[in-house]
Amino acid sequence: MLYDVTFPKLTAKTEKGMLVSWLKNVGDFIEKDEVLYEVETDKAVHEIECPYSGIVTKHYQPEGTVLYLNDLVAQIEEASL
Amino acid sequence: MTQIKPRIRFNQQKVTQMNQIMSQLALNTVCSEASCPNLGECYTNGTATFMILGKHCSRNCRFCDVTFGHMEAVDPLEPIHLAKASQQLELGHVVITSVARDDLADGGASQFAKTIAALKEQSPDTKIEVLIPDFLGNPDSLDQIIQAKPDIINHNIETVARLSKQVRHRATYERSLSVLHYIHTQAPNIYTKTGIMLGLGETKEEVEQAMTDALAVGVDFFTIGQYLQPSSRHYPLKEYVPADTFKDYYRLGMAKGFKFVASSPTVRSSYRAKEALTLGGHSI
Numbered sequence: 001m002l003y004d005v006t007f008p009k010l011t012a013k014t015e016k017g018m019l020v021s022w023l024k025n026v027g028d029f030i031e032k033d034e035v036l037y038e039v040e041t042d043k044a045v046h047e048i049e050c051p052y053s054g055i056v057t058k059h060y061q062p063e064g065t066v067l068y069l070n071d072l073v074a075q076i077e078e079a080s081l
Numbered sequence: 082m083t084q085i086k087p088r089i090r091f092n093q094q095k096v097t098q099m100n101q102i103m104s105q106l107a108l109n110t111v112c113s114e115a116s117c118p119n120l121g122e123c124y125t126n127g128t129a130t131f132m133i134l135g136k137h138c139s140r141n142c143r144f145c146d147v148t149f150g151h152m153e154a155v156d157p158l159e160p161i162h163l164a165k166a167s168q169q170l171e172l173g174h175v176v177i178t179s180v181a182r183d184d185l186a187d188g189g190a191s192q193f194a195k196t197i198a199a200l201k202e203q204s205p206d207t208k209i210e211v212l213i214p215d216f217l218g219n220p221d222s223l224d225q226i227i228q229a230k231p232d233i234i235n236h237n238i239e240t241v242a243r244l245s246k247q248v249r250h251r252a253t254y255e256r257s258l259s260v261l262h263y264i265h266t267q268a269p270n271i272y273t274k275t276g277i278m279l280g281l282g283e284t285k286e287e288v289e290q291a292m293t294d295a296l297a298v299g300v301d302f303f304t305i306g307q308y309l310q311p312s313s314r315h316y317p318l319k320e321y322v323p324a325d326t327f328k329d330y331y332r333l334g335m336a337k338g339f340k341f342v343a344s345s346p347t348v349r350s351s352y353r354a355k356e357a358l359t360l361g362g363h364s365i
Contacts, residue, residue, distance in 0.1 A: 008093045011120055012113040012136075013146055013311070033092060043309040044118035046091045
């Protein structure tokens with residue numbers, strides 16, 4: 001099953017952040033709660049954990065993109081049990 | 082300065098769970114409203130600092146990301162809701178702070194007192210820490226807090242004396258010290274706590290003087306953390322203070338006589354607050 005990962009609400013005031021690096025490439029396997037990508041905001045660099053286990057099938061955004069709330073970030077094909 | 086910004090893990094599922102609990106009970110956290118960088122870690126560990134009396138503040142301090150103005154009505158159910166949330170989250174140590182409410186006659190002190198009472202009724206063994214505004218130095222308001230008997234009363238001086246006027250709004254270094262002194266003298270059995278941010282342009286001598294001043298008014302616990310500028314509209318960040326300097330301040334504070342000092346870039350006044358109470362009087 002395919003799942004889209006979207007840019008989450010980091011805090012009440014955080015509306016955007018820059019995607020500074022991908023920690024998993026397309027084709028890589030990722031475990032749930034492993035870090036998928038990093039986003040820089042005014043205050044910190046947030047290491048965003050992946051909500052699913054599976055294969056990264058798509059990066060919707062390249063590094064350097066400014067992400068806004070609910071932007072599509074990646075697609076994960078969930079590992080079958 | 083990218084590489085020295087704090088790195089924070091963010092687990093969307095756990096943060097969403099916490100947000101849902103808060104939203105169902107119409108509660109706010111300072112973690113979220115002030116864009117605390119530790120939010121992901123604390124929420125993941127099932128802890129949060131409640132912020133009562135709304136999410137709009139009557140002061141506009143230049144370091145702070147909480148929204149200024151447009152004050153909200155006080156929610157009479159908030160104390161009970163907060164006690165419920167604390168029970169739901171199984172918090173052994175609850176930290177409650179508030180926005181400043183200079184628009185209310187008691188500055189919101191009675192809401193603090195009601196919240197402490199609700200918590201004590203719901204979970205008698207839970208330790209309660211309050212991080213209060215200065216209540217304009219009003220002794221009646223401070224008495225309400227003291228009589229509610231929290232375990233720790235925290236009031237932050239926020240920065241060194243010289244920078245207070247530029248960084249804070251309608252608050253003064255002297256009044257904050259007098260608030261802490263009043264609490265210490267009226268309730269010597271309640272721990273007092275204060276803290277400062279570094280990176281605003283303070284000198285080492287000024288930091289040491291702030292420690293001396295806090296000790297002189299009877300403060301037990303002292304916290305030191307790195308200031309992070311919320312946006313370009315806020316007070317400009319002057320420097321990221323090296324981690325070793327924070328360690329030096331920890332040693333200095335303990336040597337000067339605080340019961341507990343928390344000093345590192347990620348420290349906030351309520352970050353791992355439980356440790357101050359469990360380790361108070363001992364070295365970390």
